[in-house]
Amino acid sequence: MTMATTCAQLCLRCRSPLCSKILAGTWQYCTQVRHCISVTRAPTKISNGLFIRENHTTTQTRPKWKQQMCYYNDLTAKYLTTEAKEDKYTEDLSRIDVVAYESPVLPTRDAVPVTEKQPSLDLDAAVEFSALEEISEEAAASISIPSAVPPASTSLRDYVDKSETLSKLVQLGVNLWKLEQRPNVGSMLLRLDFNTDVAPRLLFLKDIGVEDTRFGYIITHNPFILTESLENLKARVNYLKLKKFTSETVASMVSRAPYLLNFSVKRLDNRLGFYQQQLNLSASNTRNIIARLPRLLCGSLEPVKENLKVCEIEFGFKENEIQHIVIAVPKVLTANKRKLTQIFDFLHNTMKVPHHLITKFPQVLNTKYLRLRERHLFLEYLGKAHYDPTLPNYISLDRLVSLPDETFCTELASATVEDLYLFQKTR
Template sequence: MASSCTKLCLQCRSLLCSKTVASTWKYATRAHHCAAGTRIPVHFLNGFSVLNEDQKTTQTRLRWKQQMLYYSNLSAIHQTTEVKENKDSEELSKANVVVYQNPLLPVDAVPVTESQMSLDLDAAAELSALEEISDEEAVGISVPFALPPASTSLRDYVDQSETLSKLVQLGVNLWKLEQRPNVGSMLLRLNFNTDVAPRLLFLKEVGVENSRFGYIITHNPFILTESLENLQARVDYLKSKKFSSETVASMVSRAPYLLNFSVKRLDNRLGFYQQQLQLSATNTRDVVARLPRLLCGSLEPVKENLKVCEIELGFKQNEIQHIVLAVPKVLTANKRKLTQIFDFIHNTMKVPHHLIVKFPQVLNAKFLRIRERHLFLEYLGRAQYDPTLPSYISPERLVSLPDETFCVQLALATLDDFYLFQKTL
């Protein structure tokens, strides 16, 4: 039995005797001496040092943890080295250098070579993140600027993007543009010299003032992606319809999306208003020039308002035509606001249709202003809107005069009286 056990041990010894086992036992012996120096009883199991759990001081516990961490790392490295025994000795020496850089390794645990000493000196030369430095050193630190990979605000890119910085100088409100999907990434991809500057020069040639560039781009940043050929073709079309250069410049300044629509669409819109309202070419140009967004917006609200004026409000075709020529905003007004104002003027103030057609500006006034002034005149006994009777008050003057003039000329009262009456409403 003893002879068989001896043979088995010899076989295991021949299989396991490698560089890793020898190195492990070597450093285990050193750990034994380190532990003896600190008077800590040590036991060895499978080549690793195991300390007893009766340590008496915190310093002893710390040293024990440092040694265990070191030899655990050492064992793992040597196991890796054993798997890669086919590598040359130079690669093995480089792998061993990493072991000696462990910051938890005791000073007297392993010998320090010159290469290790140079590495330690280089590490000691580096400044700590918590170390105080002088103002001169702080100024000398250079931090590379880089565009953030992702952000929810364009302000993070303004300092690094020439396009965004120039747009800010033009008066573009980036905080409005960044709320629109995909607009921010589109602006970052644009080059100011090749994409933005040519469009701005084109607008200037059309007659748009420099102060309107910011307003146009803020409301329509997509004009920066339109080709110059398309923009020129649309301007040429408007001029072919006998819109003057000054009128075209004014329309583009007040309707930023005007030049984003094709020539075919612009032609269809002009034809719609001319046929639907039965207007002449001159009157059609006048309506569109005064409210150029009629060529940009949807036609459905316009069609609905025309039906409201004819069916619900009871205006005739020629009366609607006259109202639109005087106040084009009626075509795009809110349906609820339009019916509310007409109901108050016609049913409460008893103003007939023909007077509303004569003074269509009342349909574009603020409902609260009309209501407050009428009730004040009614309180004073001066709410008289019949032109055939004395003390007639024109509906146009009722809504257009400022408060002080209204009180003096129409209500024959003071401004303080009117303000006191408003508090009672």
């Protein structure tokens, strides 16, 4: 009765639906306590915030009931003094009312004497567990959590920790940031299985002589080799060996031209035939230029045809001169047309070098235009720009473009490197 009187006084101070509800529940509880000496019910035990029913019989004495009444009084005062929103008061209080109505005996802080054996909780037999229920360490360790793979991302970096294939490719030296910029390559790599798709092709490359350190370069530039069938890859390697390319040459060609094995045998045969017929080369010379520049079998033929026409029509080289230039410097076939024209124009029209000297030293067509220009102007300033073999103090075109600055200055210009650098600043 003292608890009910206290609640009534509190509610007079705070006339709200919340306090009225507390008063009603408290008054009903006190009425039940007065008429009950002992109760045989299924009490409610609180464990980790969950209400778990237990089936046992207990006899509560009067001191125990007084302790429960004090506990309920403390609980009521706690809800009255909390500065929370009204909707949370209503939610929490409704939960208290349900417990009070279901069982007049509220849980205490002390353990209730147990007269019957409690049923054991079988974790294995449970269908599902509550997020707040305590379980053993063994049961916690047995819980499997599926890996969370991002459903969508603009970068393969988010999938590396979740995909075995991507993590192994990174270890091989593959640059994923380059591959993710290419359409559909990222999704293709995520669908591949390392053991069944990637590993067999890596073993094949190793068997034909490709170094392990080249795997990352090959896959970075040609990830589609991982989708080629092993039968096709073996057939293309066998074709190259049939054309008398050695095993070491084939391995070198594949390492430097990653797309080489993606082309069919028919296309490879057509490319070899094109260069042999277009340049009127022997089989040995054809193998020589292909082995030194294997990307001739992979790239487009249009730049090659255009450069051949430029050399013949614009530059005025004869067929045998073009043949000699290509055998010595195969890069002329794939060089940038503007750069090639700029170098030839400076050699022939400014430096007055005739065609036969350019043919004799074709490496000059593969040099940097700025280096060629600065060194010629420096020699001309010193009065030593003599490129005719019949003149005294003749300077070879090959040495002109191939020597480092120190050697060029001391051996050809008879000057110091400082003189060269000072001259370059004045230009």
